[in-house]
Structures are given as structure tokens and as C-alpha cells.
Amino acid sequence: MSAAGLERASVRLAGRAVLDQANLSIEPGEVVGVVGPNGAGKTTLLRALLGLVPLAGGTASLGGRRVGLLKEAERAALAAYLPQERRIAWSLPVWRIAALGAVDRPSPAARQAALVALARVGMADLAERGVLEMSGGERARALLARLLATRAPLLVADEPVSGLDPDAQLLALELLREEAGAGRAVIVTLHDLTLAARACDRLVVLRAGQVVADGPPLEALRPEILRAAFSLDGSLQETPAGLVLAARRL
Template sequence: MSAVWTLEGLSARQGRKTVLEAASLSVATGELVGIVGPNGAGKTSLLRAGLGLLPVQAGSARLSERAVGELKPHERAQRVGYLPQERRAAWNLPARMVAALGASDLPEAEADVLARACLTRVGAGDLAERGVLDMSGGERARVLLARLLATRAPLLVADEPVAGLDPDAQLLTLDLLRAEAAGGVAVVVTLHDLGLAARSCDRIVVVFQGRLVAEGPPREALSREILARVFGLDGALVETPVGLVLAARRV
């Protein structure tokens, strides 16, 4: 597997606060990497700094061996699809048009066909003509996921893609992202549900106080020591018929 996204010693500040310190990470084709950590730990800062959306004080970030800072906006869009936490929409466009924004490199007719196909994949095919401002938050989240899939980029980065979704929609979202990874795409997601992350991701990266404090397969990254020190939990990941589940209580 070849590296698609490489971060080396990234440090970033917002105002006077250090939000990321000496973070190094490499993401390869064909893997789904989960970024976890408490609220305010630096998960979003890691993504934004690594994609050139947040100024960095030190370190470097590369997309397919190109320095992120050297890429023009359209070049970056060819290399990475990014789904931020915010699910706002400025205009009440039909879902099919919002999803088609992910395929802006295609002729309009082709982009529309792809957008409708992606909406169907995320279970929102019947919303194609509905305005996104007339939707629930969960429905809008599916449309934005369809837009992400429509990018066809070699790297997909999604910040809290399952937040606020019903359990079935959460599982569908992660199943779709796993399918993208299986098809050779590198996928990175931030998640709060540690059990869901453990069941869905090939590798887990734990962020705490702006630092990457653990990385590896789920059982290794979410060890008893990390669960206690980072999340304040006494417990462990337990294998069940449906995969790993977190069995824990507050320390």
C-alpha cells in the first residue's frame, strides 16, 4: 500500500493556544483510519492542519507526495474529498445539485448522473429534488456524504460523519466508507463512539491534548491504559458476534 497522506511533525496554534503538537501520521490506500479523542483534544485541528486549512507553526503535510502548501485549490480538490463537521447550507439547492458539487470536474450531465447514483448509495435517492434547507439534519448529512463520495478522490476525510445520525444511518455511513477503502481509497474519519470506531476501522489514532498518544489496531490503540488516561474509563474492548464492543465504566 502506498502513502496518500503524510504528516510529519505538524504543530499548530489558534490564538495563544497550541491545538496540535508534533503530529506525525501516514495514511495509505485501502485503509480506513479512525481518529478518536475527547472533545477539544485536537482531532479537527489535525485534519485541518494536514489539509492546509489551518496555518501550521512547524512540520509538513503531503498529499500524494506533493506538499499541501504548494497545491492550488483545484489540485487539492483532485487529491482529497473533505467533509467538515458543519452541515450548513447557504442555499436551498436540490440534493442532486449539492451532491453534484463533488463532481464539478465532470460535464453537467455526467455529474448529475453520478450525483443521483451517490444519493442512492447513501439511502437518499428519494431526496434528489428536495431542497437541502427543507431537510432534517440527518437527511442533510446523507446528502453531504453523497457529495463526498462523488469526488472520487484518492483520499476521503470525514470529520464526525455519523454525529447525530440514527444507529442504522451510522452503520450505513461507515459501511460505505469501508467499501471505498476496499476499493483502494484512503479514508480517514473522526469518531466519538469508541466501540463503533473499533468495529469499523483498520487502525485507530488517539489524540489527547493536541498530541497523538496512541496508534495501531483497535485493541492496541484503545488499551486499558489509554482508555483510563485519555477517556477516564475503566474497561476494555470485548469481542462479540457483531464485532468489538466497548465494555467500560467511568473511573
């Protein structure tokens, strides 16, 4: 059974089709990357999947069940979400932020889960610090720790690496890969196509609300797609260090 899926899902905002008959399926154990130029509908696709935006047509499902019919607690048990919005209102201790991913457990277990997740993002020694006293990158890692501390079978992360330094970007994607290795399904939006090609099993390319490619990185980012979706002239190339995008603007 797929962890999540969209079937001919459309979303209209202010009369414009932001998502246009999108089909998608995410299986446990895989990391799916959603790529596309600005305004292509990447965030809307994630929000449609999670039932955060009403569909104008089609269906969205989590764990084989229609999203619209799920109760709040049921939905949270099936999917966890790291939104792009990283504003944190109050300077709670970092471990409390991470523990918000474990509100379904009693507080000692939640604290334990938070500390484990913080250690994984390299913030074990900052657990007691106030989160608003930290840099943007550290805040982003604390929020990633919250996502990791959840137990949902599907992790949905919107731009999890934006604002992170190169090392932290690689770490974040490595951790999401570990989660997939442990049997969770992961879907992320990414801007860096080289990173996306290396970190994801499968890429979904969006352009103007439509899915124009869905497959392994080399296939999804073939030259025609790069040209049509991103206005780029080039290709993914295999190097000893992994896939690299070599392209220039059209």
C-alpha cells in the same frame, strides 16, 4: 506512496498548541479513525492535513507532495473533505448538493455521479427535494453523498455520523469502508469508540494535541490508553457481534 501524512506537525491557536508534533500516515485502501475527547485536536488534525490551517512546525503532505505548495485544483484532486459544519445556505435540490462533489466533470456526468451517490445513501427518491426542507439526518446523508461523488484518492470526513440514527451511522461507515475497498484512503473522526473500533482498520488516539496511540483498534484502545486519554476504566471486548467498549468513568 501514502495518500496523506503529517510529520511532526504542530498547530498553534492563540498561543496554545492545539496539535503538538503529530505524526501520521494514511495508506490507500485503509480506513483510519481519529478519536479523542472533546478539544483533543481531532478536527485540527484533519484541517492540518488538508492545509486549511497554517502549521507552526512540521509538514503535511497529500499524495507525497507538500500541502502548502499545492494549487487549489491540485489539492482538490488529491483530497475531498466533509467538514463538521453542516449548515447549508440555500435550499438547492438534493441532487445539486451531491453534484457539488463532481464539479470537475461536465454537468450530465456530474448529475449522474450525484444520483449514484444518492442511491448509495438511500436517498434516490428524494433527489429533487429542496435540501432545507429535510431533517438534519437527511441533510447529513446528502452531504455524505457529495463526498462519495468526488473522485479524490483520499476522503477526509469530520464526524460523518453525528446526528444520524443508528442504522444510518452503520450505513455511512459501511459506505466509507466500500470506498477504502475500492482503493481510496479514508480518514474519519468519530466519538463512538465501539463504532470506531468496528469500522476502522487503524485508530489514532489524540489527547491534548498529541498522538498517544496509533494502531489496530484493540491495541490503540488498550486499557492504559482508555484511562489516559478518555479517563475511562474498561476495555474493548470481543463479542459475537463484534468489538464492544465496556467501560465506566474513572
